[in-house]
Amino acid sequence: MPRARTIIDKIWDSHVVARRDDGECLLYIDRLLLQENSFHGFDKIRREDRTIRNPGQAFAFSDHYVPTVGREQGLDGIADPEIRNMVELIESDSRDNDITLFGLGDIRQGILHVVGPEQGITQPGLVIAGADSHTSTHGALGTYAFGVGSSEVAHVLAVQGLWRARPKTMRVLVETPLSDGISSKDLILAIIGRIGAGGAVGHVIEYAGPGIAALSVEQRMTVCNMSIEAGARAGLISPDDKVCEYVKGRPYAPSGELWDKALAYWRTLASDADASYDREVRIAASEIPPMVTWGTNPEQVAAVTGTVPDPAAESDPGRRTRMERALAYMALEPGTELRSIRLDRVFIGSCTNSRIEDLRIAAAVAKGRTAQVPTMVVPGSGLIRQQAEEEGLHETFLAAGFEWRSPGCSMCVGINGDMLNPGERCASTSNRNFEGRQGPGGRTHLMSPAMAAAAAVTGRITDVRELTGEG
Amino acid sequence: MEPFKTITATAVPLDMANVNTDQIFPARFIRKPRAVGYAQFTFHDVRRREDGSLRPEFPLNEDRYRDARIIVGGANFGCGSSREGAVYTLIDSGVRALIAPSFGDIFAANCLKNGVLTVTLPDDIVAGLREQLRGADRPVLAVDLEAQAIVMPDGTTLDFSPDPFQKHCLLNGLNEIDLSLEFAAEMAAFEASYRERFPWLAPDAQRTRG
Ligand code: SF4
Numbered sequence: 166m167p168r169a170r171t172i173i174d175k176i177w178d179s180h181v182v183a184r185r186d187d188g189e190c191l192l193y194i195d196r197l198l199l200q201e202n203s204f205h206g207f208d209k210i211r212r213e214d215r216t217i218r219n220p221g222q223a224f225a226f227s228d229h230y231v232p233t234v235g236r237e238q239g240l241d242g243i244a245d246p247e248i249r250n251m252v253e254l255i256e257s258d259s260r261d262n263d264i265t266l267f268g269l270g271d272i273r274q275g276i277l278h279v280v281g282p283e284q285g286i287t288q289p290g291l292v293i294a295g296a297d298s299h300t301s302t303h304g305a306l307g308t309y310a311f312g313v314g315s316s317e318v319a320h321v322l323a324v325q326g327l328w329r330a331r332p333k334t335m336r337v338l339v340e341t342p343l344s345d346g347i348s349s350k351d352l353i354l355a356i357i358g359r360i361g362a363g364g365a366v367g368h369v370i371e372y373a374g375p376g377i378a379a380l381s382v383e384q385r386m387t388v389c390n391m392s393i394e395a396g397a398r399a400g401l402i403s404p405d406d407k408v409c410e411y412v413k414g415r416p417y418a419p420s421g422e423l424w425d426k427a428l429a430y431w432r433t434l435a436s437d438a439d440a441s442y443d444r445e446v447r448i449a450a451s452e453i454p455p456m457v458t459w460g461t462n463p464e465q466v467a468a469v470t471g472t473v474p475d476p477a478a479e480s481d482p483g484r485r486t487r488m489e490r491a492l493a494y495m496a497l498e499p500g501t502e503l504r505s506i507r508l509d510r511v512f513i514g515s516c517t518n519s520r521i522e523d524l525r526i527a528a529a530v531a532k533g534r535t536a537q538v539p540t541m542v543v544p545g546s547g548l549i550r551q552q553a554e555e556e557g558l559h560e561t562f563l564a565a566g567f568e569w570r571s572p573g574c575s576m577c578v579g580i581n582g583d584m585l586n587p588g589e590r591c592a593s594t595s596n597r598n599f600e601g602r603q604g605p606g607g608r609t610h611l612m613s614p615a616m617a618a619a620a621a622v623t624g625r626i627t628d629v630r631e632l633t634g635e636g
Numbered sequence: 637m638e639p640f641k642t643i644t645a646t647a648v649p650l651d652m653a654n655v656n657t658d659q660i661f662p663a664r665f666i667r668k669p670r671a672v673g674y675a676q677f678t679f680h681d682v683r684r685r686e687d688g689s690l691r692p693e694f695p696l697n698e699d700r701y702r703d704a705r706i707i708v709g710g711a712n713f714g715c716g717s718s719r720e721g722a723v724y725t726l727i728d729s730g731v732r733a734l735i736a737p738s739f740g741d742i743f744a745a746n747c748l749k750n751g752v753l754t755v756t757l758p759d760d761i762v763a764g765l766r767e768q769l770r771g772a773d774r775p776v777l778a779v780d781l782e783a784q785a786i787v788m789p790d791g792t793t794l795d796f797s798p799d800p801f802q803k804h805c806l807l808n809g810l811n812e813i814d815l816s817l818e819f820a821a822e823m824a825a826f827e828a829s830y831r832e833r834f835p836w837l838a839p840d841a842q843r844t845r846g
Contacts, residue, residue, distance in 0.1 A: 179833075182826040183819045187800050191819055193826060195837060202666050205720060215813065218823075221839025230667070247667045291837075298718040298742055312742050314720035316749035316812075324816040326823060328801075362654045363712035366738050396712055398741050419836035427836045462654055483653055483710070490652075580663045587686055599658045599716065601681045 169437035172403045173334055173369050176309045176434070180292050182326050191326045196286060198277045198295035199225040199264070199318065201251040206296065206318030207258040215323040217262050223322065224286055225259040225266040226277040227252055230581045233543050233570035239270055248581060262322075275546025275572040278302035278390065278516035282382075283546055285415025289404040289431040294321050299516050299596065301392040304401030305385035306408050307434050309369070311399045332398045335368040335444040339376025341451040346630055348526070349384035350518060350594070350613035352376070352448075353391045354456035358466040360446060365397035368444065371436060372402050376450035382411040383520045390517045391596050394463040403435035457503055457626055458598045458611040460491035465598075467503060469616065469628045475499035494600055495608050496588075503626050506610070508590050511536070511621040512603070513567075513614055514543030515577035515595035521549050521556075523594065523614040528558040530618035530629060536566035537624030541583070543575040567621065579604045592620035637751045639809030643732050644778040645705035648695050649766035655709055656716030657743060661725045663717070674725040706777050708766050709736040711759065714743025723750045733779050735786070737762050748802055751809060753781060755796045765794070781807060 170178075180193040199206070203225070210217065217223070230251040235242035243249035252269060259266035267274045273284065278299055281287040289307035293300060296318050303310035317327055337356055343349070357364070370392050377385065385402050392400025402408075409431055412418045419427045454468040465488070467474065476488040476499065492499065497506070513519070513527050524544060542562050544550040550572055553559055559569045576583040577595035579602070585591055587606025594617045595602075598609035610626060619629035665677040683694050690697045696704065707713075707726075713736040714722065723746045726734075732752055737759040739747075747754050757765075765788065769775040772789035779786050781803060786794040798806075805812060831838050 183822040185801065189801060191816065191822070193830065202719060205670070205724075213811070213813065219839055251667050288837075290834075296718065298716065312718040314718050314723070314742055314746035314749065316720060317745060320749075320813050320816065323813050324819075324823070325827070326816065326819075328812070328816070362715060363738060366712060366741070393716075396715055396740065423836040427834075430834070462656075464654075486651075487653060578663050580666065597656075597658070597716065599656050601662055602658055605662070605664075605681050606686060 169440040171334055171371060171436040171440040171442065172307060172401060172434050173309065173332070173371065174440070176290055176292060177331060179290070185328070189328045189330050192292060192329045193326050194294045194321045195222065195291040196293045197223040197318065197321045198281060198293060198297070198300065199223060199255070200228055200277050200296055201230045201255045203296040203315060203318050204251070204254045204258065205315035206322065207262070209316065209319035210322055215319070217322045218325045220263040222325065223264045224281070225255055225264050226280060227255055227266070227268045227274060228276045229574045229578065231269055231274070231573040232581055233573050233575045233583055236269070236571045245582060272547040272551065275549065276516045276519065276574055278386070279519060279545030279549070282306060282386065283415070283548060285412055285418035288412055288418065288427070289408060290434050294327060298393045299390050301397065301400045302386050302390040302516055304389040304392065304399055305382060306412065307401060307404030307431065309399055309401060312393065332369045333367050333443040335365055335370050335397070335446065336442040337370055337372050338445060338447045339372065339374040339450045340447055341449050342376050342379040343450045343453060346615070346633060347453055347455060348613040348615060349380050349387045351453050351456045352450055353388045354458065354463065354466045354611065355453045356448060357391060357395045357463045358456070359448070360395050362394060362462050362464040363396045365392065365395040368397055370395070370397045370400040371442070372400065373436070376448070377402055378405065381522060382407055383522045386520070387517050391463065394596060404431050405435070455613065455616050455628060455630065457616065458609070459495065459497060459503065460488065461494055461598055461600050462491070463596065463598060463611060465491055469503055469626065471503055473497045473499050473501040473503065504628060506590070506626045508538050508592050508620055508625060510538055510585060510589055510591040511540040511617050512543070512576040512591055512593040512595065513541065513617050514545070514575050516545065517596040518594035518614045519543060519545030519549065521552050524549070524553050524558050525556070527614040527618040528561040530615050530632060531565040531567060531622060532561050534565055534622035536621045538621060540567040540621040541570055541576060542567050543570045544572050546572050565622065576603055578602065592617045592626065637809045637811060640732060640751050640753050640781055640806040642778065642780045642782070643705060644776065646701060646703050647706035647708050647769055647775055647777040648701035648704035649769045650695060650707055650709045651766055653710035654712045654715055657714060657719050657722035657740070658716055660714065661719060661722040663719070666719055666721050670724060674721065674728040678725045678729045700775055703730070705730045706733045706735065706779065707731060708762060708769060709734060711737040713739050715740035718742045720746045723747050723752055727752060735762060735765065748805065749812060751806060753779065753806055755779070755786070755798070757794070757796055761794065
């Protein structure tokens with residue numbers, strides 16, 4: 166009997182090009198995903214006069230800097246010359262290097278972690294390096310995917326591999342399915358709250374168990390997306406029939422005879438039942454309520470029914486200091502009911518929660534209600550925007566007074582100019598509530614799309630179950 | 637890349653866990669070309685109030701730490717975004733070595749690629765080091781990579797064990813791409829057999845689509 170292996174072992178073993186004496190492996194990189202911030206990587210290639218080994222295995226995306234309004238004007242619609250320069254750079258770098266670009270004006274344009282799976286570029290068993298820390302998203306399809314900086318972007322372009330030590334493994338076993346009306350965003354926030362922002366450093370997380378099997382592929386992406394917020398090198402899920410079904414027919418997916426071959430291989434990828442992990446965490450998902458962050462790190466999270474915690478009750482001095490600092494930044498008092506916190510803005514979007522299922526859920530809550538605060542809905546790609554319009558979701562949003570925008574990262578990181586004013590408080594479906602993340606001095610409460618839509622129509626943090634009668 | 641051998645310099649204690657790259661280098665500065673000099677952006681929003689004035693309580697703003705070239709941080713230092721600007725901004729401020737109980741993975745890889753040493757030591761040791769720096773007349777550390785030793789302000793020595801490859805690259809200022817390209821034959825052989833095993837992944841099979 167061969168040794169029982171995890172999916173991580175299986176992908177790893179099939180990608181080792183060479184091994185160094187110290188045990189580090191040159192790992193083959195199947196796909197490289199680039200975005201506007203990759204310009205330092207292209208600069209390095211030029212400066213060092215390197216040849217790009219396989220331009221056909223790199224894909225570039227205009228997403229971080231693109232405007233979400235006035236798109237019919239193209240580049241001319243970007244007033245800030247520095248921002249326009251970033252969008253121009255990814256266009257010229259892609260063109261000069263013969264790399265496929267999903268750029269401004271292309272209906273397929275959108276956030277790299279949304280478009281990769283949507284186009285079938287992401288497939289089970291691949292190793293994907295992305296110029297963005299949330300590349301872990303692609304793990305939802307049984308892909309070993311991780312973020313890299315610009316020096317490693319250049320390294321992949323020149324070498325098609327990266328040096329890595331075999332990671333430690335951690336299984337997060339979700340033993341029961343989520344309750345009705347609770348989303349995978351609540352699940353991953355609860356997991357990060359449990360293991361902490363550094364809880365998975367050095368590890369790759371495999372999410373498994375009935376609670377994961379029950380999730381749609383899109384909901385799994387939300388889970389894997391936030392693995393990095395627990396410090397993990399990557400997060401992934403063994404592919405099942407849902408995943409194969411998801412990939413089937415997508416533009417870059419194999420077809421015909423090649424499809425059959427691919428499918429047969431994908432079916433061998435799931436972790437063996439008796440494979441062992443360096444660590445295991447068990448979660449009973451049926452007990453998870455809607456979750457909301459109150460601090461400046463995704464680990465600072467609580468049930469929406471709870472209150473802002475009291476640092477004085479925290480025995481660990483490091484944690485206490487961090488809580489005090491976070492509460493000062495967030496302008497929150499210990500003991501405050503989370504549901505009494507008033508908001509200034511709502512953002513529904515980002516690579517965590519901007520897919521069609523997210524938009525359907527948000528629209529269902531918004532239907533027949535009215536936004537009490539400025540609310541932006543930013544779909545993850547042009548194709549999602551189109552699909553939502555076919556389904557009439559945009560009419561629901563517009564009738565509720567929500568803004569219906571064009572795809573991009575937008576207010577997740579605020580570098581295209583969509584950002585909070587100092588002191589503004591925002592309910593956001595994105596993945597980071599760091600200080601200043603959505604704009605200097607901005608305050609972010611992370612939550613699910615349903616919760617964000619509920620927050621929009623009440624103007625305060627709200628338990629969505631009070632509106633929908635679930636739970 | 638400039639080799640890293642030894643450094644004797646002011647070290648600043650940063651008693652914060654989970655320092656993220658948005659704090660080290662806010663996202664709105666990523667679009668600045670490197671030529672403008674990234675030193676002005678280091679810890680920008682942690683360091684300054686909204687009106688641009690310095691926050692006196694932030695250690696890097698204290699006179700005694702102002703020319704720090706070493707940072708002694710908390711756990712999970714450099715977590716968050718993959719932006720390499722977070723390393724460029726430290727380099728442009730003169731920082732060449734970081735000491736912490738643990739680092740964000742991508743950040744640590746970015747440091748190595750740019751000749752910045754990351755030293756990982758147990759939590760209590762790093763806490764003790766920060767304490768000593770705060771109490772010392774001159775908060776200076778000597779970091780010797782060859783000897784794998786840090787001399788603390790009180791004259792005692794702290795050993796550390798860098799990853800051997802990291803040490804080799806830093807000491808010699810090696811460009812990793814050059815090293816990796818020495819494996820070109822292995823890569824070619826791998827790709828040939830890989831494309832045979834996984835024919836649906838050949839880039840040409842992809843280029844015709846989309
Ligand atoms: S949506 Fe946010 S987290 Fe996702 S890739 Fe864009 S900036 Fe990064």
